[in-house]
Amino acid sequence: MSDSRVSSVIQEWASAYPSQAHSLNAVTSSQAGSTGQLTQMDMIPYSQSQGMMRGGADDRVAEQMMGLSYLPYSTSCVGNTSNAGSTNHHQSHGSTQQDFSPFLLPSMRGPVPKRSISKDSAEYRQRRERNNIAVRKSRDKARRRILLTQQRAVQLQDENQKLQMRIGQLTQELDTLKHILSQRHLQGAESGAVGESSI
Amino acid sequence: MSDSRVSSVIQEWASAYPSQAHSLNAVTSSQAGSTGQLTQMDMIPYSQSQGMMRGGADDRVAEQMMGLSYLPYSTSCVGNTSNAGSTNHHQSHGSTQQDFSPFLLPSMRGPVPKRSISKDSAEYRQRRERNNIAVRKSRDKARRRILLTQQRAVQLQDENQKLQMRIGQLTQELDTLKHILSQRHLQGAESGAVGESSI
DNA sequence: TGGAATTGCGCAATTT
DNA sequence: CAAATTGCGCAATTCC
Known part of the structure; x- marks a missing residue:
């Protein structure tokens, strides 16, 4: 019944973003409630700060936000680290990926066996x-x-309304008061304009 | 400089939710701008309307929103359809999953070979x-x-402020006008309280 | 009926 | 070094 529940979602939301020492000052204010600070934040989840991804095929991610990310892999995925996918996992990826090892510099060689992780170990x-x-x-x-x-967005929209x-x-x-005042003004024949300037 | 750019994000957002015939009336209004309708919507992406998931292990999803979803699979995933995971894919899932086939009714039998999809076909x-x-x-x-x-949330928060x-x-x-009016009231010795009632 | 769209899952590379 | 992220492909299911 009361309005102490209005910003519940925002409260939860805040706890979902522990990092970056929130301001969140005076959340759960009066009437329409909550107006935390928020600023940027909230954008962190996806590809936050560090540029560059790891997998080779992920160059596509760089150009995200546009609708050209899908499309069958351009057949030029040469520098792919460990071929990203799985399909078989165990080893012997089987097909569709040629072996350019003999053409790569030793410093860029393929997935170093790294101490033979040995599957099923x-x-x-x-x-x-x-x-x-x-x-x-x-x-x-x-x-x-x-x-x-x-939910926060929905709630904010509601509050906005x-x-x-x-x-x-x-x-x-x-407007009503102004009208009344103007009437009094004419009636009383006095000076002293309504304070329009102050605000 | 102008404020015609304030609700840009909301415009984009709207186009990202083509379904459910938006109201979105009078978006990009004046001053603080945009206040589309939104209603529920926006909740559709995850487990939208249909109850029941497909994979067996997905029962965990039902109890999502709580922090008890992860945790090593309880070793009672009997009715799992096709064992959900992959690890080996090819076939012969290999381990950690016993074979209860002989105890299942023929109507619930395991992954029917379905015309031998034959890998690498x-x-x-x-x-x-x-x-x-x-x-x-x-x-x-x-x-x-x-x-x-x-982004929409950020923008709404901004507008809220x-x-x-x-x-x-x-x-x-x-308050200023009311004060002025009360002064006049005392001064003019007239009746007629300030219109508090109308609004 | 069939293909596209979703979605949970596990893997592996990276980050933190 | 372990946990957390994140892109990827697979398979089951749903949507159209």
């Missing part, structure tokens, strides 16, 4: 499992964050 | 490639949508 499986858990956790977090942002309404009321009330 | 590869393209496209779209929502400011100004101006 106990340690390997353990690492994979931990990563899988981390991935699930991370994605859950991302989903929640997105959801919160959406209320505020606009309030402005309309105030404006009308102001 | 030309048709298979073609289908996979198309799907991969579709996936990239879809994810690009999702990323753009998220970005737009975030402006509106609150405006309300402050109007309120103050109103």
Whole structure:
């Protein structure tokens, strides 16, 4: 019933972005409620600060925000680190990817066996499992964050509407008073203009 | 300099949600600008309307929004359709998943070989490639949508601040006029209270 | 009916 | 070094 619930989403949202010491001053204000600071932030989730991705094929990401990212890989993915995909995983990727190793400088050679990670090793499986858990956790977090942002947007839109309404009321009330004052002015035949200048 | 650019993000955002015949009436209004309708919408991207997911392991998704989704799979994923993950893909899932086939009703039997899709078949590869393209496209779209929502939120927050400011100004101006009127009232010794009731 | 769009999953490269 | 991110491809399902 009260309005202490208006900015609940914004509260949650704030807790979803622990980094960068929020201002978030005077959230949950009066009436239409909440007007945290926010500034930039909120843009961090995707390709935040560091330029350059890792995988070769990810150059496409650089030109994101445009609708030309999909499209069958341009057949020039030479410098791809470890061929990114999986399909077979185990090894022997099988096809569609030629072997340019003999033409690469030794310093840029392919995926260095790095101490023979040896698949199906106990340690390997353990690492994979931990990563899988981390991935699930991370994605859950991302989903929640997105959801919160959406809800926040909806709420803000709602508040906006209320505020606009309030402005309309105030404006009308102001006009009424001004009219009354002008009437009194004519009636009383006195001086002293209505303070239009101050605001 | 002008304010005709204020709601640009909202415009883009709107175009990112083609479905559900937007109201979006009078966007790009005056002063603080834009206040589209929005309603629910915007919640559609994740597990929109249909209940029930497909993969077996996805039951976890049902209880999302809480922080208990990750955690190593509870070892009771019996009714999983095709074991969801990949790791090996080819076939012979290999490990960690016992075979309960002999205990399942024929109607719930495992992944029916479905005409031996035979890996590395030309048709298979073609289908996979198309799907991969579709996936990239879809994810690009999702990323753009998220970005737009975030920007929209930022913009709405900004507008909110402006509106609150405006309300402050109007309120103050109103107080001033009321004060002036009360003064006149005392001075003129007339009746007629200030119109508090009308608004 | 079939192809495109979604979505969870695991993998591997990178970041943090 | 371990956890967190993130792009990728796979497969199941849904949408159209």
